[in-house]
Amino acid sequence: MTRRTGVFLYIILLALCFPHSFSAAENTTPSGIPIDDLEEFVDDYVEEYIGDTVAGASIIAIKDNQIVLSKGYGYADVENQIPMDPEATVLEWGSITKLFVWVSAMQLAEQGKLDLKEDIRTYLPEGFLAKLNYDDPITILNLMHHNAGFEDNIFDLLFDSPEHLVSLEEVLKTAEPEQVFKPGEVVAYSNYSTSLAAYIIEEITGQPFYEYVEEHIFEELEMNHSTMHLPMEDNQEMEFQKGKGYFPGENGGFIESQPFYISMYPSGGINGTATDLAKFAQALMLPDSENTSLFLENETLSELLTTSYAPEEGVPGLAHGFWEYDGEYRGLTHSGNTVAYSSNMQIVPEDNFAIIILTNQADEIDLLFGLTDKLVGRGDQTVQENLPLTSEIEGSYLSARRTYNGFMNLYAYLAPLHVKPINNNEIELNLAGFKATYTQTNPYVYKLKSGDDVFIPSNVMYFHENDGEIMQISTTYADYLPMDKNKPFLYISLGVFIWCVVYFLINPFILFVQAILQKRRKKKILMVTKWNWILTLSGTALAVNIVVLIIRMLNKPMRIYSDLLPHFIGNYVFSVTSFISVVVIIVLWRKNQLSKGRKIGYLLTCVSSILFIACLIIWQMYS
Known part of the structure; x- marks a missing residue:
């Protein structure tokens, strides 16, 4: 009895001192869910969402290089009530596609054909990038880390017709964004950066990028039910197996999406099955005894999964394009969204675990992030002593991933990130109505405590402090920068805009009534009155043009730039x-005897017109 008791106590001691080793021996997920209970756990979790907020999902879990769950x-x-099937249903992977660009880049780096630290202009045609504002070199690592400095650009990214598709080279030229940050300073998720890296691979290999991926990744891993070659209609077999994409409808229904097409396909163009994506995940987590089929040497795979950028020691960063995740063990992850599909893949090499979730639902988060979080767990939440006051970081911040030039710059100000202290060690975050509570664990390092699932990918935030001032916030996918316009200015701008639009939509009816009365009285119409009419109708046309532009963008944000060009010309x-009308009215003002009422009316129209134009200039509504 004494010996048995000693062994039992020894096992308990091991479990307490080395919980990771103990749980691994028990064959669990990183969060501690027994693999034998995994299917039941997932079934119970998804039941709340499938058929309600999610049309369908393919879910695969991998443990010790074996698929332990594969279910639709x-x-x-x-x-047509066609069930989701991980082995047969083809879905859009979205930005998970980017991982295939980075694997391809590492393959070429291993062969000595690509230097990750070389200026990318070495590999590009002369003058290919025309909107660079800094002389500092941009490297492949900058592209991998999304810190090359490019602003975001949503135009010419997605199309509703295949006739708009152009070559990768052409779309990179026509949709080139402005470089707004010095390379290496700010992380701002960039579709352009990834597609630019893919084009560099084309220049080095001399073949279309999709062909390179087909030959060096898909064929190597026997991913026979996936393609990067678009449009999908060219592959009738895969098109037939493709699941339909959906938007959420009223009363829990689903609205089928129309097909969309992408010229920057290396940033989000792969269509394939969950089983094929699982093969990719397995290839990234090979046992030490096996040789990788992705690279010539296993050391290259190890390098790929090694941290290559971090905003601060101990804070998740990137591993050559893979986003690090602070789970029970270090995770490497990437999610994806297209118009009506969403996806997430996370591998946990230290625990030989992976979870893959593909859905045919737009902007799904509860399964992609909520379920993943339950399976991989959270990192250490131990709180240090004598931490900085939370009041230091209070404020409003804008995502660095945004448009800085053109009218789309306005969108960022509609949904800033608000940070508010709760107590000496906790803060509340509010982003577009989504809320979460974060706890400070280390100086200026905050970890997610509770809140909406949309915050799970950014479960660790690091606030960059300099002399008591917060310079930026590091989060997954994009840094945040302090709000560059104060609230009074924003409220005044909004008030002026609303006033001008309402004024110029109503004023023509008032002038029309005045014109009828004037005609009945047989009064002569003065020249200044005619110019006031021209000014009013110009303001009305401007207001209508802006309102129509806003409505069109809200109805379908992804457009080709030429589609909106008539609005800017207008x-x-x-x-x-x-x-011109304002100038003429000012000149004619003293030459005509006007009643006090007309003077006030003309003055109000002139001032409103000037304010309207000033407002449009400030918010860059001319491009």
């Missing part, structure tokens, strides 16, 4: 006409 939930085709024409 819901429907690939709601109308803004110029109507603004110039308004300016």
